Amino acid sequence: MEVNKIYQGNCIDKLTELKSNSVDLIYFDPPFFTQKKHSLVTRDETKKYEFSDSWDSLDDYLDLIEACLKECKRVLKETGSVFLHCDKVASHYIRVTLDKVFGMKNFQSEIIWSYKRWSNSKKGLLNSHQNIYFYSKSKHFKFNQYYTNYAATTNIDQILQDRKKTNNKKQTTNNQKQYLRNMIKEIQLRVTLEEETQDDILLQKAVKKLRLSREEVSGIKVLRKSIDARNPLIVFNYKVAVYIGETVPETSDYQFDYKDVSNAKEIHIVGFGPAGMYAALRCIELGFKPVVLERGKKVQERRRDLRAINQEHFVNEDSNYCFGEGGAGTYSDGKLYTRSLKRGDVRRIFENLVYHGATEQILIDAHPHIGTNKLPKIVQNIRETIINYGGEVHFEARVTDFIIKNNAIQAIQLQDGRELTATRVILATGHSARDIFELLHKKEIALLAKSFAMGVRVEHPQEIIDNIQYHCTGERHELLPAAAYSLVHQVRDRGVYSFCMCPGGFIVPAATANGEVVVNGMSPSRRNNKFANSGIVVEINAEKDLHKYEHFGVLKGLEFQKDLERLAFTAGGRSQVAPAQRLTDFVEGKLSNDLNPTSYQPGLQSSPLHSLLPKTIGGRLRKGFAAFGEKMNGYYTHQANIVGVESRTSSPVNIPRKENLEHPQINGLFPCGEGGGYAGGIVSAAMDGERCAEAAIVGL
Incomplete structure (x- = not known):
């Protein structure tokens, strides 16, 4: 099936066409068991639609719901969720069916959709809500949090407040004006070079643009900064959040749900560049133990080999500007600008870098960078996080062979002769690991010229x-x-x-x-x-x-x-x-x-x-x-x-993978990052590492 396309047909039939473990989220809006015929008219009253919600029995209805839910569970990823929309008629039966299919422990929440009636009734309370049940496929479900700032259009009725009576004895809010003024307003500001040196220039421009007094503004937080140098009059473009009657938050304390995975099931990761590092961190968040195998050395030891290249013109083939802790990204500009906004959560990647020691400026600059002098410490902090939470990072551990049986990864062989049992391998070796490409080619594992x-x-x-x-x-x-x-x-x-x-x-x-x-x-x-x-x-x-x-x-x-x-x-x-x-x-x-x-x-x-x-x-x-x-x-x-x-802008070889990010020929092998041909920089590689980690744990 293609993405961004509407398919019309029987629910069961369409679900069976989807691959297992391929869907992130399902919103299921089945018939409500009203036992009625319904008709709908479009707003312009040009078309009329009719459908029947009549059933021979409740058992028939619930059998269909259960069959659909089982198909939903099959197609959902291990990190996926389902939201089922129903109303009062059969909600209690549907909740039991959901528990049966997904398990009570995977019930996450219930959303009550409340709506207003046009009139009241003397006969009793009118139904004024519907139910949306939220279940996950497993405990590893992914939930993206989105927030909306207060705005002038915020529904005051949904905010707790004091109430009073007007002269006409009608109820009203005591401080509605205050609530309308208590908000966070995002605006764009332009500041010249000369203005940039002035104290509180952003505050001055914000109160003028919003027609507020200084006393009404609690503070300003810079969200984005860029330079417009297209004309001789150079200006800084700012996107700022103006806090009106609201407390300005202090510096954020970025937290990630890292767990102790010392005794958890293992995911082997070959390579410790951006893709490998973020794959390892994501594994820990999901409750799995990353075992990282890096052919190169730790940052501190790697510096000596870089000195040998520059001064003695000798290249250590396992420890150089490309191989070693942090990969090629450690000794680069640390550029974080990416156009790959649809591949993952860019903000999350940045926040994790801040969590590990990067400056918060990278969250603001339109073209952020860290710098090669600061990257080594950040990379070292990431390694320490992985080890502190029970993961393993092995250096000078070059992979020389993969043991494959029945088209599935069984073990990894290292240069020193060790053989590690491994059933899930994330291959994140980077675009310069030519020996890996040659090994896969020799073993007749599918590759593509790129x-x-x-x-x-x-x-x-x-x-x-x-x-x-x-x-x-x-x-x-x-x-x-x-x-x-x-x-x-x-x-x-x-x-x-x-x-x-x-x-x-x-x-x-x-x-x-x-x-x-x-x-x-x-x-x-x-x-x-x-x-x-x-x-x-x-x-x-x-x-x-x-x-x-x-x-x-x-x-x-x-x-x-x-x-x-x-x-x-x-x-x-x-x-x-x-x-x-x-x-x-x-x-x-x-x-x-x-x-x-x-x-x-x-x-x-x-x-x-x-x-x-x-x-x-x-x-x-x-x-x-x-x-x-x-x-x-x-x-x-x-x-x-x-x-x-x-000559090393990107990989000249693509290691193919299926929709579930697994190699089409070898079960348990997940090509990842720049080496696989799926990234082109630190951020896109990091996002691909997270995606591969989420894919690799499915079924373990």
């Missing part, structure tokens, strides 16, 4: 980007952060675009093996380095651009990646020195006599990247850079370097 992107990283002096974006000369205003940019251009049916832009950041060596050069970017929390860098990459279409690699089958994109990274290694002098070129020389097709200063610590080697890169990448990059220079006056400059190669 389109991805590769290119170079461009580095400008940060002041140039600031001058372009903020319409200034010299240093930017002290209240403005290091400027960022986002660029895209179509060249011969392929996108050329900026990726992982790091204002005030560094270029870092992101190779995962010796004999290859890969570059990436990262920024500290203050973004105060003198350089700005960004990946500029070209879309690689797996079906159209890799004909020379077809003999590699589904791993053709992976092999293309390898060849480009080996080429960069050779061009740089067979070390972690990276091949580079002035931006203008690259576009004009000539070797650079010298290079600009750089943040890339291992060093740069002038190389003819214009001829070394495959035409499908190099040719499009040259046209793309020229177009970017027209969009951002000053961007195309000899003061910028391009550095090769940016």
Whole structure:
């Protein structure tokens, strides 16, 4: 069945078409057993509908209700719920039937839907309500809480209040005006750079916009902040909550329902990046024990291996900028901006980061980031939470094989020879775990070739980007952060675009093996380095651009990646020195006599990247850079370097999965995050980790 589509037909018939454990919530509104014929007329009185709610017996009616409920239970996820709507006629029988199908312990609540009658009756009390029963499939049900602020339209009759009589002896509220004024009002405010320095500027603007006195406003809470630098007059856009006669809440104390899972059933998680970390945390919330297997080292030990890459040009293939505690996200800008708003609860992901030590500013900024200097401590705190609540996190535990019997996961084999019994495995190894892709391919486990992107990283002096974006000369205003940019251009049916832009950041060596050069970017929390860098990459279409690699089958994109990274290694002098070129020389097709200063610590080697890169990448990059220079006056400059190669934007392989997030061929295997091809950044990976945890516990 398709989502966002209405299906009309018999309830039982349509339910049987749905897969088991596939639905989050069911609202069941069956006939009420009125034993009457009913007719309805549309509001414009153009159509009339009739239906019969007549039954041969109560038993027949309840048999149908029970049959429908059993199908509802079958299709619901383990975290799912059902709401059944009925009225006084058969509600007591239906409640017994619900207890029979779902169990008394899974009754969660009863909603009374109250409505007003048009008249009263001397004969007795009129029925003025209907019932909505709330049952869950299991104790692991998920309930999303939504709140609505007080507003001028709030129904005063639903608020407890004092009452008095008017001169006409009619009942009225004693303080209706007060209730209308006691509210939280969300508004948008614009503040210039000059105004930003003024005390209480948000309060001043709020009372003026709402036509209130200062005394009426208890306080203001900033909900969202962004910068509008499209025009020379730069302004901050604020979304604020204005508390009118209400107490402003103090800093929130974010709490998560973590349980002691020391003796609970185990879920094995391979990889401890964002997807793996959030999968483990979610398992604990759901009452299951996560056992995390990470090939790399703890954050503190990982730093030594990063130093060896930068200074000695030696790559530890299990501990580097990609592998180790926190994954590639630990040593990145910590960018939290995502467009994947439909994949999960973004706010929940942010709040969990705040719970583990991130600043609350990430809840406010339109483009939030944490910073590579702060991420390691947050990642360490997440690990401690997992261990404190009974989970396990094993480092230097590289997975080398999966034991599979009857198309189901039975055990995991580690590099040190250990074999761990495992029936549910969340595979969250990241986009650079090539050995995992090769292992699955060797075991003839289904994989798919996936389109991805590769290119170079461009580095400008940060002041140039600031001058372009903020319409200034010299240093930017002290209240403005290091400027960022986002660029895209179509060249011969392929996108050329900026990726992982790091204002005030560094270029870092992101190779995962010796004999290859890969570059990436990262920024500290203050973004105060003198350089700005960004990946500029070209879309690689797996079906159209890799004909020379077809003999590699589904791993053709992976092999293309390898060849480009080996080429960069050779061009740089067979070390972690990276091949580079002035931006203008690259576009004009000539070797650079010298290079600009750089943040890339291992060093740069002038190389003819214009001829070394495959035409499908190099040719499009040259046209793309020229177009970017027209969009951002000053961007195309000899003061910028391009550095090769940016090749790990996303996975070139997709590990398929069914609607229940399980691999279609191997029961108990749940591909997850960037490595599976289901995420593209910290937040989307974290959300996918939570979803995989919720899927993996079903049936345990």
